[in-house]
Amino acid sequence: MxxxxxxxxxxxxxxxxxxxxxxxxxxxxxxxxxxxxxxxxxxxxxxxxxxxxxxxxxxxxxxxxxxxxxxxxxxxxxxxxxxxxxxxxxxxxxxxxxxxxxxxxxxAFVHAAREIGVRRVAVGATYPEDIGGLFADFLRAGGLEVAGVRSSGIITAAEVGTWGEEDVLTLARAADVPDAEAVLLPDTALHTAAYLQLLEKALSKPVLTAxxxxxxxxxxxxxxxxxxxxxxxxxxxxxxxxx
CATH class of the missing domain: 3.40.50.12500 (Rossmann fold)
Structure with a gap:
């Protein structure tokens, strides 16, 4: 064990x-x-x-x-x-x-991206724009290229926790750009465990969630x-x- x-x-x-x-x-x-x-x-x-x-x-x-x-x-x-x-x-x-x-x-996001061999990523953030930008800066410091950041402007984790499958899928699709090798959804307040196969099928690329x-x-x-x-x-x- x-x-x-x-x-x-x-x-x-x-x-x-x-x-x-x-x-x-x-x-x-x-x-x-x-x-x-x-x-x-x-x-x-x-x-x-x-x-x-x-x-x-x-x-x-x-x-x-x-x-x-x-x-x-x-x-x-x-x-x-x-x-x-x-x-x-x-x-x-x-x-x-x-x-x-x-x-x-x-x-974990930086290590996971390296694990699957991707360098250029897109970010779908529930956060306000300034916080999403800080995550992008962190990824760049870890050696990743950030193709784009889509921020949702949500202030509280409590609100993020109410999002369901369609909300998560909409965020991922909005964040994706053609030259991104993977899409990252960084909020641990966001339910994603049940949707990973759906997300990857919809985007036709790896999706890494918090x-x-x-x-x-x-x-x-x-x-x-x-x-x-x-x-x-x-x-x-x-x-x-x-x-």
Whole structure:
């Protein structure tokens, strides 16, 4: 049994995680601990506070009791708003506090894109335009090219959590551009686990979503690979060897 730990702020799309656990169909356990979201707002100051060391440390006290082997901060915007260097420091602090390998959803997107061999991506963000732009800057710092960013202007995770299949599909289609090799949907408050095959069929290219790459990142930290076609290209393709 491989036990993966996740720190998830508030309550929006947390039901993606037991769904993904079921779809993995293997000896994988997904342990989710909710952290205090503080102010539910896609604004820089609120997002920085949401991912503060104090809030993460409080969640770790519970996570340790689950027997998790790895931990991922399951909040994209609560990572990339710190910038590349700041997000690295956040993860280093998380690893030190947890005493186990750690990462965040922001880095998961960069690692996942490399895994499937894509360099040029399009972004479909639920966030306001300025926050979506910060995610694009983060991806560029990670060596990716950003073909375009489509922002939806939503302030709260609570509202994002109400989106259904058609909303997600509309966002992905609006974000896609012909020369993008993949489309990224970065909000962990967005339900996507049930729609991955539909999204990839509709766009005819890989789609990487926040909760999908977060669980994949936990598996990567645990040195586990699981073939799960219902979770999209990321869980079916052989890794690209970087040279």
């Amino acid at each position: 491989t036990a993966l730990g996740f720190l998830y702020p508030g309550h929006s799309a947390e039901d993606d995680y037991p769904r993904i656990e079921q779809l993995l169909g293997s000896d994988i356990r997904v342990d989710l601990v909710h952290t205090d979201i503080g102010e539910d707002a896609h604004r820089v100051a609120a997002l920085r506070e949401m991912g503060s060391a104090e809030r993460l440390a409080a969640g770790l006290e519970t996570l340790r009791l689950t027997g998790a082997e790895t931990v991922v901060w399951a909040c994209t915007s609560g990572g990339f708003v710190h910038g590349w260097e700041g997000a690295q420091e956040q993860v280093r602090t998380l690893a030190r506090l947890a005493g186990m390998p750690a990462s965040s959803t922001s880095f 909760n999908q790459v977060t669980v994949w990142e936990g598996l990567r930290l645990a040195d586990r690979r699981v073939n799960a076609p219902s979770l999209g290209t990321l869980f079916t393709r052989e890794p690209i060897i970087q040279v």
